[in-house]
Amino acid sequence: MTHAYQEIYLSNAQAALGDAFDYAIRVCGVPGENFIKLFTVSSVSKHMENGEPAYLAGKSGIELAAQILAETTGMTEQPEQPERYARSCEYWIGWAVAYYQWYSGRKYSEIFEVLSFAELEKMYYTLHEADVSKFAGIADARIREHFAETNLKRIRTAYGCSQAELAKKSGVGLRSIQLYEQRQKDINKASAESLYKISKVLGCAMEDLLEK
Template identity: 45%
Template sequence: MATRAYPQFYLNDAQQNLGVMFDYAIRTLQYEGDRFFFYFIQSKVAEKFEHANPKYLAGVSGIELCENVLQKTGEKFAASQNIRIEQGAEFWTGWSLAYYQWYSGLRFSDLQEYGLVPSQILTRYILHEADISKFVEIANKIIQKNKDASPTRLQKYRKAQGMTQAKLAELSGVSLRMIQLYEQRQSDINKASGETITALARALCCNFYEIMEIELDD
């Protein structure tokens, strides 16, 4: 079972805040959902959620969260004086994202990387009538499908560095064959020794987590 992102007693507040944040951003400020989600991650406010910062989980309103995201990313916007929050599709999108991030323990940037973005969630609004476990099931399928169709993170980081497999083997001390197996998903990098993953991460100038594959909890 995945480790939950933070204590459950914060969850209701976190869901409410993200629900209000997305409703305000999309309906009132007229931001496209995926674009605003990108700003949420870019602003580092998403990380505050992931690291269980009480101020961001429960200490400010969803409207304040939204405006904080836009300020941190340098977006110019006119704060509305006529705010009406509705618990419709936009609210449910944020509410569901908050739940799934808490439940899965993944980063919001992981969700974005593998296609669990507002545009995908909005089209599945009918799920608001079902138990949240149904949304988790669908979200897992979206992420797994996109993950399977994507290169491994090890390969992405290696290519981003302009490095061949042979060069990575030379710099890390990990055999060329093992690097090939990890990139082909014939060997699970998550089951490699900490020493191996650390050596690869150092050679690629990234952290331990960045080259590990995400794991989904049923």
């Protein structure tokens, strides 16, 4: 599996997002579900998804939270962070989700579309002492089930193109397209030429066709 960015930044990214969730929710009083929405529409989530070191390791969690709140709500006042002696549930949620985003390469908006703040709170009580890979496995299964359609099928359908039409216009075999959409053939292993031909017909980037 291709990860979102280099592993050397992972622990810093987890700690920063954990602190951001803890600070915004527990100190600033933003409800958890609301903060998830603010985070996913902010530029911070995009910078982290893109693996930008300035956001993965160059900013503290409080700085990330402050930028998110300033961008999305106009809130510029920054309450002082009280001393913390243990990881909170909110910290764990940000910390664990940051790990899964790195692990899967998925967008934060996709992750939180499937896993609500309330669900993540419930997971905390059974998983916060387990290795984070266990959380990642559970989250991955849930998200793959939710996004059952392959990217190829989703994009093709949105474009209004049948499998037969796509095969004819792209020159890629109809059977191959069917197998890619049924996940019986791994599109991630398709030739660059085939991906290019399909993406050109559908007006998307080659990377958009790949499965995370």
